[in-house]
Amino acid sequence: xxxxxxxxxxxxxxxxxxxxxxxxxxxxxxxxxxxxxxxxxxxxxxxxxxxxxxxxxxxxxxxxxxxxxxxxxxxxxxxxxxxxxxxxxxxxxxxxxxxxxxxxxxx
Amino acid sequence: xxxxxxxxxxxxxxxxxxxxxxxxxxxxxxxxxxxxxxxxxxxxxxxxxxxxxxxxxxxxxxxxxxxxxxxxxxxxxxxxxxxxxxxxxxxxxxxxxxxxxxxxxxx
DNA sequence: CACTTACGTAAGTATATGCTAACATATCGA
DNA sequence: TCGATATGTTAGCATATACTTACGTAAGTG
Numbered sequence: 001x002x003x004x005x006x007x008x009x010x011x012x013x014x015x016x017x018x019x020x021x022x023x024x025x026x027x028x029x030x031x032x033x034x035x036x037x038x039x040x041x042x043x044x045x046x047x048x049x050x051x052x053x054x055x056x057x058x059x060x061x062x063x064x065x066x067x068x069x070x071x072x073x074x075x076x077x078x079x080x081x082x083x084x085x086x087x088x089x090x091x092x093x094x095x096x097x098x099x100x101x102x103x104x105x106x107x
Numbered sequence: 108x109x110x111x112x113x114x115x116x117x118x119x120x121x122x123x124x125x126x127x128x129x130x131x132x133x134x135x136x137x138x139x140x141x142x143x144x145x146x147x148x149x150x151x152x153x154x155x156x157x158x159x160x161x162x163x164x165x166x167x168x169x170x171x172x173x174x175x176x177x178x179x180x181x182x183x184x185x186x187x188x189x190x191x192x193x194x195x196x197x198x199x200x201x202x203x204x205x206x207x208x209x210x211x212x213x214x
Numbered sequence: 215c216a217c218t219t220a221c222g223t224a225a226g227t228a229t230a231t232g233c234t235a236a237c238a239t240a241t242c243g244a
Numbered sequence: 245t246c247g248a249t250a251t252g253t254t255a256g257c258a259t260a261t262a263c264t265t266a267c268g269t270a271a272g273t274g
Contacts, residue, residue, distance in 0.1 A: 041232070082129060
């Protein structure tokens, strides 16, 4: 649900993780190395992000590779668009149609 | 800070309140009437929204009139834009320049 | 002035959250 | 199969959050 997305984004560490994973695939350990918190804490954050549909995981050997899933933010985007006027709403529509076209189903 | 904004948006009631106040001015009591929680609880939510820069208040007689402040969401918007590609980043820029031009200072 | 109306604030409480340390699991190389 | 590497899971704890009830305050009204 979109609520999980907002909740997930409320935590600064998780937002940083998302940015770290934008367009790149990184292992859990690599991600952890960017933060001062323990690895388990990072693991828990990654779980929250995954449950919110903001990241996807792929297992490769003993490692788990995470990657951001931008489509997970569409709900937030829609919410935001409400607060701008018609002109912006048109931009939003154009963006959704053009950018991450029909292939992306909201989770 | 933008962090307060994300935090504020994490709460469903607060998101509803924002939508309720989008483009309209409503009194605290009127807002409260839309929810099942007590009026003080609503008051506390409104405070969080105000501190995040997402609403503004205006006193009129004995009442306090709240109104959404869409510019408060610009930080979130910027964050989101990072996750779409160049084309979208251009749209974002255009929107920010055109829509809520120079008159709106980020709080 | 009381008295009412419209709100915010304070105190207290139950639950959610973020973190750590300790433990479990799974894959790969020797 | 044994050990090392990479990561998730559990239990426990401190702090943050969302509420409620009780109380404080300020602007109209009689």
